[in-house]
Amino acid sequence: MxxxxxxxxxxxxxxxxxxxxxxxxxxxxxxxxxxxxxxxxxxxxxxxxxxxxxxxxxxxxxxxxxxxxxxxxxxxxxxxxxxxxxxxxxxxxxxxxxxxxxxxxxxxxxxxxxxxxxxxxxxxxxxxxxxxxxxxxxxxxxxxxxxxxxxxxxxxxxxxxxxxxxxxxxxxxxxxxxxxxxxxxxxxxxxxxxxxxxxxxxxxxxxxxxxxxxxxxxxxxxxxxxxxxxxxxxxxxxxxxxxxxxxxxxxxxxxxxxxxxxxxREPVTSEYRLANRQYKVTSAPPPSSGGIAIAQMFNMLEALEQHHEISWSELDGADEIHLLSEVMRRAYYDRAHYLGDSDFVQVPTDTLLDKQYAKKISKNIKLGKATKSADLGTQQQIYEGFHTTHLSVIDQDGNRVSATxxxxxxxxxxxxxxxxxxxxxxxxxxxxxxxxxxxxxxxxxxxxxAIAAEKRPLSSMSPSFIETEDKIAIIGTPGGSRIITMVFLGMLEYVRGNPVEDWVSRPRFHHQYLPDVIQYEKDSLTLVEIASLKMKGHELKEIQRQYGNMQAILWDKKNNKITAAADPRGVGSAEVRHIK
Structure with missing residues (x-):
């Protein structure tokens, strides 16, 4: 700095x-x-x-x-x-x-x-x-x-x-x-x-x-x-x-x-084109699984739009939840199989982030039918604690921090x-x-x-930035294995052009490959959406509480304006101040 x-x-x-x-x-x-x-x-x-x-x-x-x-x-x-x-x-x-x-x-x-x-x-x-x-x-x-x-x-x-x-x-x-x-x-x-x-x-x-x-x-x-x-x-x-x-x-x-x-470490940095606009995401490298998983999900959305004529930005309701659950499922499959502390294991980062790889693993996503996780390959699971905190900071010179x-x-x-x-x-x-x-x-x-002396355990913590030429977002949240999908959903609110308050408060759902279910916050899906998702072959599980505690900041460089929001699920606070 x-x-x-x-x-x-x-x-x-x-x-x-x-x-x-x-x-x-x-x-x-x-x-x-x-x-x-x-x-x-x-x-x-x-x-x-x-x-x-x-x-x-x-x-x-x-x-x-x-x-x-x-x-x-x-x-x-x-x-x-x-x-x-x-x-x-x-x-x-x-x-x-x-x-x-x-x-x-x-x-x-x-x-x-x-x-x-x-x-x-x-x-x-x-x-x-x-x-x-x-x-x-x-x-x-x-x-x-x-x-x-x-x-x-x-x-x-x-x-x-x-x-x-x-x-x-x-x-x-x-x-x-x-x-x-x-x-x-x-x-x-x-x-x-x-x-x-x-x-x-x-x-x-x-x-x-x-x-x-x-x-x-x-x-x-x-x-x-x-x-x-x-x-x-x-x-x-x-x-x-x-x-x-x-x-x-x-x-x-x-x-x-x-x-x-x-x-x-070098952060995971990747670029995408969605709905005719270019985005750059910077996030956490291993031993976090977040940066690679988020990049893979965006790569798949881009590949679906460019090669398979399925545009996420044109979907809503059950169709959007279905499509996003399918890209989550595939990213978490790779997370379970390949990710660990890169000081101890060889993580195939280049392959996992490759655009052609995203095209390959997303080609069997269908709008009308859910994939079975067992069909993706051998079953592995990662267990993770869930209580964490996050903070986002930007100073008067535009320097910024996202920390989980x-x-x-x-x-x-x-x-x-x-x-x-x-x-x-x-x-x-x-x-x-x-x-x-x-x-x-x-x-x-x-x-x-696996455990080894001086090794760092795998984590889902995903402090991140997402930006275009004129706007920069600082984002992150606690939530264990759900952190990655929460940050992903928050970023998609940014892509849609919604205000920062919407990123932190939007209803949340999650698919992590195993167990093979869409988890969702209590009362966050309508009966029509639930019925439609079940018709597509999804199993659903309502989480009987709200989860996550996202803290986010948006810097609109074009209009020289900062907005910030703390997740209403928690007791946090977000404040913008003029610094002399």
Whole structure:
């Protein structure tokens, strides 16, 4: 990012951060004086959105604001994301037109191995990969904050983390969403007294007026703010984490923490022509499955329009749902078979993104009849936790961030490392716990996503941009395996020219190849649509709740206007502000 408007108060602090050379994204930084002066933040909690906006007012850029927003989310959404988890960050520098993907996904500990969750008879040990310290991968959130602040930010990390430290130290009032998710994970939280003491009230779900105070977390955030990455991954905080994990039967070591590094990867970038207009999508590469799957779905829509005379843009109702479900089905088939951590397995990215490949796999899509997933080939399935958070940011210079962060299931592993305030993730469950062997449903786990030391589990997190010459969208959402289709549907609202509020609020449906059903939000399909889809051969399953929590921003460059929206299903907020 271009370092603009850095006030003199912070110059010495920035110089002290590091003498290391910075990345290409910061090398050409100059003040163009041509910013659009509007900025926006959309996040899953009002306190987080406010923290990000405050940082922009203090001279921070989009990357500083994203850190501040994410850090507050780590405090106020312990059920979704936190310092004990990780995530993916998509960063774009408007002046240099460079985009970077920061992979801060958790890693398997050094002592992890393929069969670590199996008993001596080869059977899965119930809950071992879900609850407690054995379920936790080495967290990447703190490393992401330190890396992004050092390489791309305008402000020192201590400034960006100040609001999060304050909310952890002084507390905040919980809301209804907190209560719902605490009740869902109540038994697990009760199993670990250190977690129950912080996140429950008298060992039960807190009342709505309860103020959640996390003084140990404030100390951990302060250590990170003052000492950078080493303040978290080395020294007293690291020792407390490892001692607590090992005392409870976990396998973390100090070496695991010291070796953790984020990875900068090339994002998945692809272009399409739909309804006579060109679009560019930039999204997450492996170990995310999102960018490739989204690209494949758009490639198939383009191929259907150009080669098979089936135009998505001319369809509506059941016909549109059917067609989109068919492209979802095929993308998720490839996701289950080929995707994993590209540092460990060979992902056939070029083949999967090839336009001719999209033409081939879409040629048997028929408007009048559903394909059976079993007809696509061998059956494999990927299981994934579903609780995550997302934030979208654009600053007054057009620099932007789309970041999706997670601890996997609500409240992660439910295990809190004593003395640190860190609620640990259970992302190890995102690996194939027992690949190659059919489960009770006859589904076979993905070998490419098998457990290995220092490997990152496959994820659906899909922070993304979609753009034309005159408009740019920043988009993402939580939702486990449904993330990809939610982002895809939101992007299609953008393609239709609908306002940002429609992207985040539209009714959602989902097909992930297996199980072979269209899942849909409660009351989101009409009786006529349901009957028509069944006539085409689809099975349907109504999800008895709303899902997802999309946060999105639209920059209309032609009219120099920004709009933003937070998903009405959540408690988040989106705000556009003029920055001086």
């Amino acid at each position: 271009i370092k603009t408007s850095v006030i003199s108060l912070f110059i010495l602090a920035l110089m002290a951060c590091s003498d290391a050379p910075q990345s290409d994204l910061t090398k050409q930084q100059q003040d163009t004086g041509q910013g659009h002066k509007q900025a926006a933040i959309a996040s899953a909690h009002p306190l987080a959105t406010q923290a990000g906006l405050d940082i922009l007012e203090k001279g921070g850029n989009a990357y500083d604001a994203a850190i501040a927003t994410a850090a507050v989310l780590a405090v106020v959404e312990p059920y979704s994301a936190g310092m004990g988890g990780g995530g993916f960050w998509l960063l774009h520098d408007e002046a240099t037109q460079q985009t970077r993907f920061i992979d801060a996904r958790e890693k398997a500990p050094l002592a992890a191995h393929r069969d670590m969750y199996l008993d001596e008879d080869g059977n899965v040990i119930e809950d071992l990969s879900i609850n407690g310290p054995m379920a936790a991968g080495i967290p990447g959130q703190a490393a992401a904050f330190a890396h992004i602040a050092k390489e791309y930010g305008n402000l020192p990390l201590s400034t960006s983390l100040a609001a999060a430290i304050q909310h952890a130290q002084n507390g905040f009032q919980i809301d209804r969403k907190y209560q719902i998710l605490a009740r869902w994970r109540l038994d697990a939280l009760r199993d670990y007294p250190s977690a129950a003491e912080i996140f429950l009230q008298d060992n039960d779900v807190p009342n709505e007026n309860h103020v959640l105070v996390q003084k140990d977390l404030a100390k951990t955030l302060t250590a990170l703010a003052n000492n950078g990455k080493a303040g978290f991954y080395e020294g007293p905080v690291a020792k407390q984490m490892v001692d607590s994990v090992q005392a409870a039967g976990g396998i973390w070591t100090l070496e695991d923490l010291k070796k953790y590094e984020v990875v900068e 962060l997670s601890i996997n299931l609500p409240f992660g592993s439910a295990y809190l490392a004593e003395g640190t305030g860190l609620l640990l993730n259970n992302e190890m469950d995102d690996f194939s716990v027992k690949p190659g062997v059919p489960n009770a449903y006859g589904l076979v786990g993905n070998e490419a996503n």
